Amino acid sequence: MAKTGIQACCFLLMALAGSVLAESGERVLRVAVLTNSPPMSYTDQTGKPAGFNVGVARALCAEMKVRCELSVIELADVVEAVAAGKFDFSAVSLLATPERQAKVLFSKPYYRSNSIWFAQAGVEPGAETARVAAVAGSAQYRYAKAQGWNVRTVDHHSEFPALLSEGRVNAVLIPMATSLSLRENPSIQPLGLETTVLQAPELSGDVCFSVDPKNPELRDRINAAFDQIKRDGRFDRLNTEYLPFRLQ
Amino acid sequence: MSAWQAFLRKHWMQRSWPAGKAFAWLVSLFGLAFAAQIFWLAGDQRQVLESSARLLNSTVPSTLEQFRLARNIEQLRLDGERVFSGRTPVARQQALFIVSLLSSHPAMLADRRTAALASEVETFLVQAAREGMSEQRYAEWDTLSNRLSLLADDFSIEGANLATDDLQLMATIMLHSQFKLALVLALVAVFLGGFLFLIHRHLIRPLQKMDKALNELRSGSALTPFSRASMAEIRAVEGAIGQLRDVMHENQKARQELHVLATTDSLTGMFNRRHFLALAEEEIKRAHRYARPICVGMADLDHFKDINDRYGHAVGDRVLQSISDLFGHTLRQSDWVSRYGGEEFAFMFTETTIEEAHRLAERLRQRTADNWIDLGDGSGLQMTLSLGLAEASKGSLEAALGRADAALYTAKKQGRNRVVIAGEATATPRKAVHESSDDLDLPVDER
Numbered sequence: 001m002a003k004t005g006i007q008a009c010c011f012l013l014m015a016l017a018g019s020v021l022a023e024s025g026e027r028v029l030r031v032a033v034l035t036n037s038p039p040m041s042y043t044d045q046t047g048k049p050a051g052f053n054v055g056v057a058r059a060l061c062a063e064m065k066v067r068c069e070l071s072v073i074e075l076a077d078v079v080e081a082v083a084a085g086k087f088d089f090s091a092v093s094l095l096a097t098p099e100r101q102a103k104v105l106f107s108k109p110y111y112r113s114n115s116i117w118f119a120q121a122g123v124e125p126g127a128e129t130a131r132v133a134a135v136a137g138s139a140q141y142r143y144a145k146a147q148g149w150n151v152r153t154v155d156h157h158s159e160f161p162a163l164l165s166e167g168r169v170n171a172v173l174i175p176m177a178t179s180l181s182l183r184e185n186p187s188i189q190p191l192g193l194e195t196t197v198l199q200a201p202e203l204s205g206d207v208c209f210s211v212d213p214k215n216p217e218l219r220d221r222i223n224a225a226f227d228q229i230k231r232d233g234r235f236d237r238l239n240t241e242y243l244p245f246r247l248q
Numbered sequence: 249m250s251a252w253q254a255f256l257r258k259h260w261m262q263r264s265w266p267a268g269k270a271f272a273w274l275v276s277l278f279g280l281a282f283a284a285q286i287f288w289l290a291g292d293q294r295q296v297l298e299s300s301a302r303l304l305n306s307t308v309p310s311t312l313e314q315f316r317l318a319r320n321i322e323q324l325r326l327d328g329e330r331v332f333s334g335r336t337p338v339a340r341q342q343a344l345f346i347v348s349l350l351s352s353h354p355a356m357l358a359d360r361r362t363a364a365l366a367s368e369v370e371t372f373l374v375q376a377a378r379e380g381m382s383e384q385r386y387a388e389w390d391t392l393s394n395r396l397s398l399l400a401d402d403f404s405i406e407g408a409n410l411a412t413d414d415l416q417l418m419a420t421i422m423l424h425s426q427f428k429l430a431l432v433l434a435l436v437a438v439f440l441g442g443f444l445f446l447i448h449r450h451l452i453r454p455l456q457k458m459d460k461a462l463n464e465l466r467s468g469s470a471l472t473p474f475s476r477a478s479m480a481e482i483r484a485v486e487g488a489i490g491q492l493r494d495v496m497h498e499n500q501k502a503r504q505e506l507h508v509l510a511t512t513d514s515l516t517g518m519f520n521r522r523h524f525l526a527l528a529e530e531e532i533k534r535a536h537r538y539a540r541p542i543c544v545g546m547a548d549l550d551h552f553k554d555i556n557d558r559y560g561h562a563v564g565d566r567v568l569q570s571i572s573d574l575f576g577h578t579l580r581q582s583d584w585v586s587r588y589g590g591e592e593f594a595f596m597f598t599e600t601t602i603e604e605a606h607r608l609a610e611r612l613r614q615r616t617a618d619n620w621i622d623l624g625d626g627s628g629l630q631m632t633l634s635l636g637l638a639e640a641s642k643g644s645l646e647a648a649l650g651r652a653d654a655a656l657y658t659a660k661k662q663g664r665n666r667v668v669i670a671g672e673a674t675a676t677p678r679k680a681v682h683e684s685s686d687d688l689d690l691p692v693d694e695r
Contacts, residue, residue, distance in 0.1 A: 112354035176349060183345050189338050195345055197352035204354055231308055236316070244346055245323040246316040248355035 029066050029218075031057050032073040032081060032090035036156040037135075038181040039242040040093055052177070052242040056110065057091030057209075059234045063225035074155060076137030079103055082210045088218060089211040093175065095139045096208050105219045109206030110226055110235075111247035115140050116179040117196040119171030125198060133160060133169040140173040143202045161187045173198070177243065264480040267451065274446070278439045285432045292425035296418055303414045314407025317355060317362065318400040324350045324366060325396040331373045332381060332389060344377055365399060368392070454482040461489055465496060513587040515565055516572035521594070524586030525645070528596045531584075532645045535598065543605035544640045545595035546652040547612070550632040550664040552591035563623060564591075567631060570621045578612050594649065602639045602669060609635045609667045617665060632665035639670070 033049045034041040041051035049070050061068035070091075073081060078092050083103040093113065096106045117125045117132075124130070126147060133152040134141035144151045152169050154160065157178055163169045165187050174182065179195065182188070198204075211219040229235045239247055327350070330343035350356060351366035369392055376385050454477040477483050511523035519527070528544070535542035549571065556564040568591065575585050575593070588594040597605045616633040623629065636655025640648035651670035659668040 114352060114354055116349070176353075179349070180346075183342060189341075195348055197348065199352075227305065227309065230312060231304070236312070244327075245350055245353070246320045246355075248313065248316045248320070248353070 027066075029061065029068045029088040030086070031061070031068045031070050032078060032087040032092065033057065033070050034075055034078075034092055035072050036158055037075070037175075037178050038157070040177050041091070052238055052247075053091045053093060055238040055241065056229070056235065059229045059238065060091075060222055060225045063228050063234075064221050074137070075135055076155070078137065079210060083213060085212050085214060087212065088215065089209055089222060091209055093177070093207040094210055095203075095205055097139060097202070100210070103213065105211040105213050105216060106208040107211060107219060108223045108226055109208050110230075111207050112205060113176050113207045113247075114204035115143070115198045115200075116174055116176055117171060117198050118174060118179055118182065118193055119196070121192060121194050123170045125171075125173075125196060130171050131169045132171040132173050133163050134173045138175070139202060140175065143200065144173050146202075157182065161185045164188050164191060164193070173203075177247070180243065264476075264483050265478055267479040267481050270450075270479070271446075274439075274443065278443075281435055281439075282432070285428065285435060289425055289428050289432065292421050292428065295421050296425075299414050299418045299421070303411060303418075307410050307414050311407040311410045313355075314403045314410070317359065318403035318407070320350055320353065320356060321362060321366075321396050321400040321403065324356075324369060325393050325400070328369055328373055328389065328393060328396070331377060332386060340377065344373060347373055361399065362403075365392075365395060369396065450477065450479050451482070454479065454486070458482075458485060458489060461493075465489075465493055516568055516587050518572055518575075518593075519584065519586035521586055521588050524584065524588070524594055524596075527584060528594075528645050531596060531598055532640055532648070535641060540599055540641075541601045542640045543597045543600050543602050543637055544645070544648045544652050545597070545605065545609055545635055545637045546588065546649065546656040547593040547595065547609075547633050547635045548656055548660065549591040549616075550634055550660075552631070555629070555631075559623070559629075566623060567621055567629070570619065571616065571631065571633075574615055574619050575612065578615050579608070583608070594652075596640075602637060605637050606667060606669055609637055613665065613667055634659040634664045635667045637667060637669045 033054050035043045035049055037051075039051055040053045041049060044050035049072065054070065057068065057070065071087065073087075073090070073092075075092065078090050078094070079100050080103075081087055082090050089107070093111075094100060094106070095113065096109070100106070119125075119130065119132075126149060131150045131152060132144055133154050134144050135157060136153050136155055141151065141153065152163065154163070157174070160172050160174070160182055164172065172182070176197075183193075183195075209222065211222060226235075236246070324347060327343045327346045331340055331347065334340035334343050347370055351370040356366050357363045372388070372392060376389070477486060511519060513520045532542060534540070549567070552564065552567070555567055568587075572587070579585060579595075582598050583600075584596040584598075586594050595609075597608065600608070613633050613635055616631060618630075620628050620630060634656055636652045636657065636659055638648045638651035638655060655668040655670040659666045662668065
């Protein structure tokens with residue numbers, strides 16, 4: 001009888017210890033990243049996610065002292081996935097448009113962006129002859145659709161060079177940062193493409209990370225971490241690593 | 249003014265204050281003043297904290313924004329340089345692309361000066377790229393490049409200066425709070441000094457006075473009266489000491505009266521027999537110890553019983569008082585006399601040989617015989633005295649007194665009004681003694 005009592009006590013203690021350990025273990029944050037929009041996010045030679053946004057996400061996690069698990073996602077799915085709580089936050093540069101703000105929380109803006117019309121000479125934005133490609137789910141895609149342009153939908157930025165060089169499209173509408181790597185692609189350099197910066201309000205403005213709408217506390221922590229990494233220089237260091245000028 | 253002073257004196261100075269209450273008031277007053285100053289200081293601290301928070305959360309980020317802008321302007325200049333100096337056409341195209349991206353960068357457009365210059369630079373470079381490079385164009389670019397550098401410098405410096413205002417404000421506040429801190433310390437010092445002064449003035453000094461008064465009381469010297477203390481508790485103790493002093497005075501008086509009652513004869517004021525015997529015992533011992541001469545004597549008024557029988561006890565008492573006065577006048581200060589019983593007296597002559605005692609006794613006898621006792625109704629009477637003397641340098645007091653008494657008895661037997669020395673059978677001739685009495689020490693009151 002006494003023996004069973006001691007055993008029961010031992011079990012109880014072990015159960016308690018187990019629960020305490022489980023409690024003390026910090027929850028891992030699930031972070032969504034893209035891999036198809038260099039230099040912001042891409043897959044490096046070792047197959048791991050890399051890029052400016054990925055670096056910023058890692059710096060934020062380090063600053064918040066939490067472990068983060070990066071998962072790859074398509075741009076078109078980012079907002080819905082974060083809204084559904086599948087991720088704690090996404091390290092994807094999103095323009096904070098009203099329709100997106102209705103679905104997810106946004107961090108404070110970490111830089112300001114605009115959009116580039118990248119086209120063969122003489123193909124002006126909105127021209128009859130223009131056949132423009134844009135990534136599904138992007139603000140640029142929605143803008144082009146809304147303008148009633150002839151839009152070719154793609155899932156990845158990596159599809160652009162082939163489309164352009166094969167002449168299936170004669171223009172692309174892309175975010176400023178992405179245009180840098182596209183511009184450097186050797187296959188499109190002979191095409192002599194010209195850049196036009198589009199100043200439409202839907203295409204430029206503050207760029208943020210999106211956060212699980214049920215977790216405003218995480219949004220606040222991310223904002224504080226942004227302030228800190230911008231103050232202590234980690235942000236600027238990542239900027240220099242991946243981009244030729246300051247994003248601001 | 250004097251009326252005001254009188255008012256103050258009456259209602260303030262003369263008032264007594266319960267010490268606990270008075271000090272509680274002072275402490276709360278000090279506490280309030282101290283708390284007010286602390287709040288005053290806390291305001292400064294809050295300002296400093298706000299300033300530093302502003303510096304951290306707003307000024308430093310703004311400074312960094314300025315630095316980033318300066319960096320982009322410098323980048324614009326570098327890429328403009330590459331438009332001229334790029335090794336391949338592709339590199340030059342790439343440089344021009346970055347120039348156009350930079351000049352349309354929202355952050356660059358947000359600043360009017362930067363936006364204007366960047367746009368000028370882009371237009372110039374696009375034109376230069378299209379129309380070809382020349383020495384003149386490069387010279388123009390040099391000017392533009394210089395302007396970009398200067399603008400970048402301006403932003404860097406402006407950014408660095410943003411913090412200056414906050415820091416200066418903080419320095420000013422810190423300086424102010426230093427003064428305030430000094431004031432707080434001064435307040436503490438003043439209150440502390442005041443407290444010590446008040447404690448000394450109203451507690452320690454009255455206590456010292458009380459201690460002194462109690463010492464005086466113990467030593468029996470006159471008590472200096474208290475000045476009215478202002479603390480109620482001190483006043484109460486002072487009052488108690490005053491009462492104690494009065495009680496002690498009364499007790500002392502009573503004790504003295506009791507002593508007199510116990511040691512003297514109420515009719516004559518002479519020592520009573522018991523007290524005389526006690527004193528004489530001590531004196532004899534002392535004389536024996538130091539081998540000093542000492543004598544005792546016994547005296548008896550002759551025919552005193554007849555006086556009582558004839559005139560009554562009142563006259564007898566009057567006679568005894570008169571004789572007592574006479575003894576007081578005639579004897580020396582060092583001689584002791586007591587009423588031994590009825591009309592019988594005992595003497596002790598310290599430091600006196602039997603011869604000297606004899607002369608003294610003879611004088612006493614003579615003066616008694618010469619003394620006219622006024623009875624108040626015009627009549628009077630004279631008394632005579634018989635004395636017996638004995639040497640007391642050896643043997644006990646009792647024995648000496650016994651011998652003196654025997655000598656007295658002999659004097660009575662030999663006819664009274666004479667002095668007989670124990671051991672000598674006959675009384676000394678009256679005449680001779682009387683004549684030589686001038687050699688004796690004079691009584692104290694006649695000196």
